[in-house]
Amino acid sequence: MPPASIRRIAICTGGGDAPGLNAVIRSVVIAAINRGWECYGIRDGFNGILFPERYLEGGVFRLTLDKVRDIGHLGGTMLGSTNKGNPLHFPTRMPDGTTHEIDRSGEILEYFAKKELDALVSIGGDGSLTIADALHKKGLRVVGVPKTIDNDLDKTMTTFGFDTAVAFATECLDRLHSTAESHQRVMVVEVMGRYAGWIALHSGIAGNAHAILMPEIPFDLDKVTNRIHARDAAGQLYSVVVVAEGAAPRDGHTELQAPAEIGHAERLGGIGERVAKALQERTGKDTRVVVLGHLLRGGSPTAFDRLAAMRFGAAAVRALDEGLSGVMVALAFPNVNYIALEEVAGRMKAVPMDSDTLQTARDLGICLGD
Numbered sequence: 001m002p003p004a005s006i007r008r009i010a011i012c013t014g015g016g017d018a019p020g021l022n023a024v025i026r027s028v029v030i031a032a033i034n035r036g037w038e039c040y041g042i043r044d045g046f047n048g049i050l051f052p053e054r055y056l057e058g059g060v061f062r063l064t065l066d067k068v069r070d071i072g073h074l075g076g077t078m079l080g081s082t083n084k085g086n087p088l089h090f091p092t093r094m095p096d097g098t099t100h101e102i103d104r105s106g107e108i109l110e111y112f113a114k115k116e117l118d119a120l121v122s123i124g125g126d127g128s129l130t131i132a133d134a135l136h137k138k139g140l141r142v143v144g145v146p147k148t149i150d151n152d153l154d155k156t157m158t159t160f161g162f163d164t165a166v167a168f169a170t171e172c173l174d175r176l177h178s179t180a181e182s183h184q185r186v187m188v189v190e191v192m193g194r195y196a197g198w199i200a201l202h203s204g205i206a207g208n209a210h211a212i213l214m215p216e217i218p219f220d221l222d223k224v225t226n227r228i229h230a231r232d233a234a235g236q237l238y239s240v241v242v243v244a245e246g247a248a249p250r251d252g253h254t255e256l257q258a259p260a261e262i263g264h265a266e267r268l269g270g271i272g273e274r275v276a277k278a279l280q281e282r283t284g285k286d287t288r289v290v291v292l293g294h295l296l297r298g299g300s301p302t303a304f305d306r307l308a309a310m311r312f313g314a315a316a317v318r319a320l321d322e323g324l325s326g327v328m329v330a331l332a333f334p335n336v337n338y339i340a341l342e343e344v345a346g347r348m349k350a351v352p353m354d355s356d357t358l359q360t361a362r363d364l365g366i367c368l369g370d
Contacts, residue, residue, distance in 0.1 A: 006118045006320055008038040010060065013077040014045040014128035018149050018161025019301035020309035021077035021123060026068040027313025028121050035321060039063040040117065044080040045128070046087050049111045050104060060115070072306060075299050083265070086127065088134055105131075109140055119325070121316045123147050125159075126348065127265075129328060133341035136326035143316045144328035144341055149296055152196035154347040155339040156330035160309040165192070165296040166202045169242075172292060173207025176240060184237040186228060186279055186287040190272025192296050193244045197351045199296065200244035205360060210239045211367035213275065215246035215254075216351045219369025221275070225282045227367040232285075241279070243272045247369075269293070311336055 011028055013021050029039045041063045042048040048059025071078055085091065087108055089101040112120070119141035122132035125148035136142040146153045149165035169191050180187040189209075193199040197214025204212035211227055213219045228239045245268040248254045255270035272289045280287035301309065308331060315329040315336040327338040351358060361368060 004118065006035075006037055008040065008115075008117050009119045009121060009317075009320065010040045010042055010112070010117045011063065011079065011121045011123065012042040012045055012048075012128075013079045013081045013147070014122070014124040014131070015081060015083050015147070016125070016149070017076050017081050017297050018147050018159075019075045019164035019297070019299060020160035020305040021079075021081075021147060022068075022074045023072040023301060023306045023309035024123050024145055024147070024160070024313040024316075025063070025078060026072045027310040028317055029063045029068045030065065031314045031317035033065060035317070040115075041079045045082040045085070046108055046131075047080075047082060047085065049108055050085070050087065050090075060111075072310070073300050075297075075301065083127070086131060088131055105135060105138060108135065109138060112140060119143070119320050121145060121313075121320075125150070126153060126344075126346070129153070129341055130345040133326065133345040136341060141320070141325040142341070143319045143324065144344070145312045145316050146328055146330065146344075149199065150193050150196055151198040152194060152348050152350070153344060154349040155328070155344050157333060158308065158331055160301070160305045160312065161297075162198065163304040163308075164299065164302045165199055166206065167302050168296055168299060169199060169203035169292055170207040172290070172295075173203060173209060173240060173242070176290065177208065177238075180238040180240055183286065186239045186241065186276070186283065186285050188241045188243060188272050188276040188279065188287060188289045190243050190245055190269070190289065190291045190293075192293065193246060194268065195246040195348060195350070197244045197247070200242050200247070201351055201357060201361065204242035204366065205357065205364065207242070208240070209242040209366060211241040211369065212243075212361060213241070213247040213271075213369045214244040214351065215248065216353065217368050217370050218248055218250040220250055221278050221282065221369070223369050224275075224279065224367055228279065228283050228285065232283075239285075241275065243275050245269055245271060247271055 052059035090104045123145040149161040151162040257269040258267040276289040
């Protein structure tokens, strides 16, 4: 039996923000309205449904052409986002004062039925798409759009937001070269990426870093120290080291700013400071650390990310129009493919050890800490 025709769809953005989210929203809304559909935006992930009382103008609101006019170049998301409160495992305080995780997905399904919303476009990373897959299996018509600056989602060549993050990190490295050389310093630059080294590797190569440390390769600081000494001996009296936030030494552990707790994943950070301190002790050189952090999430998306975002948004609407559900749109040049959400949910795409990009770093003499 063919799926029922669509009249109304909803859009949500979950997880960390990324440049290009507004471009996806705009693309979905225009493509849907051009088909005669109505579009609604859910505020702050699913909080607009679960906590409507928080919003003066309502947790779910109509998205018209006027509301999405001229937003494609803006960073962030007009809908808001959150990386707390997974509706499948929602942290709830019990009468006895303890906190337990409960499944509130039924409330989302009930809301869609009550408001006669026919489908959901879920824009997010691994966590959001895992939720989307679960909602699909519970009967909701869902199409996912891959979003993360970390580029760690499987089955898509790239995610929007990644190119912008790499471009900004590269610009920062370019600026740091001159000050590092002027003062003959070692500059350690910590970048985001969670447990994947895509941002570190790509920006490190593009930004002419002398060492790149990433989660896929547990590092030995002796190797980095030797690289710095070799540069000094050659009269190159400064070095730039890029460190992914999830990188860890061979004999150590990943640095955390905060451990995992109910309703929230662990927060990485601090490895840059640790590496900088160790390198200063080992080399005797003045060493400074720069943490790019959330700077990588902000700002206007690059032309590549804008185009990718708009292609994803339009493809998501086409997928719904073709009667599909439980799929993610994925970039596979020159086309956008449809991939089952269950093939993406819970899977992380790390940098392959046989990748051409990694080999390029080695061929250029960049130290990878191994």
